[in-house]
Amino acid sequence: xxxxxxxxxxxxxxxxxxxxxxxxxxxxxxxxxxxxxxxxxxxxxxxxxxxxxxxxxxxxxxxxxxxxxxxxxxxxxxxxxxxxxxxxxxxxxxxxxxxxxxxxxxxxxxxxxxxxxxxxxxxxxxxxxxxxxxxxxxxxxxxxxxxxxxxxxxxxxxxxxxxxxxxxxxxxxx
Numbered sequence: 001x002x003x004x005x006x007x008x009x010x011x012x013x014x015x016x017x018x019x020x021x022x023x024x025x026x027x028x029x030x031x032x033x034x035x036x037x038x039x040x041x042x043x044x045x046x047x048x049x050x051x052x053x054x055x056x057x058x059x060x061x062x063x064x065x066x067x068x069x070x071x072x073x074x075x076x077x078x079x080x081x082x083x084x085x086x087x088x089x090x091x092x093x094x095x096x097x098x099x100x101x102x103x104x105x106x107x108x109x110x111x112x113x114x115x116x117x118x119x120x121x122x123x124x125x126x127x128x129x130x131x132x133x134x135x136x137x138x139x140x141x142x143x144x145x146x147x148x149x150x151x152x153x154x155x156x157x158x159x160x161x162x163x164x165x166x167x168x169x170x171x172x173x174x
Contacts (some may be wrong), residue, residue, distance in 0.1 A: 004107050005106075008110045015034050018030065023113075023117055050075075109167060115164075121150045147162045
């Protein structure tokens with residue numbers, strides 16, 4: 001996932017609104033102002049087309065940010081007349097769907113929850129809790145409580161924080 005992390009850091013350097021100290025990130029403003037894209041709400045995209053995300057074939061609208069930066073070159077060889085055509089193509093991405101979705105999830109998690117900021121939260125929390133519970137790192141309940149407590153700082157749910165704790169090897173699940 002190093003190439004995903006590198007892409008996120010390149011974007012942070014390019015767009016001040018994505019800097020680590022700007023959390024929670026206002027993704028919609030970033031899309032509209034910085035990228036001049038039309039964010040398209042599509043609540044039933046997954047239910048209707050069995051895909052998690054999509055970008056308009058002409059790249060003027062977006063249904064999901066990570067795929068825009070990571071995978072926008074993939075569909076360029078095809079000519080899609082409509083969102084349903086594009087959605088059907090994305091059902092397997094030539095057999096790479098699982099990998100591409102994992103990459104998009106990693107990109108989104110790393111963008112919304114910068115490792116540096118997560119580590120700072122952990123470093124602030126750990127000494128306080130360790131004074132009370134010396135073996136706190138072994139407790140899934142304390143880990144879940146930490147994730148719930150800091151998730152609002154990043155504008156995400158606690159599950160995203162839990163995943164980042166694993167991926168960034170700060171507090172892997174037992």
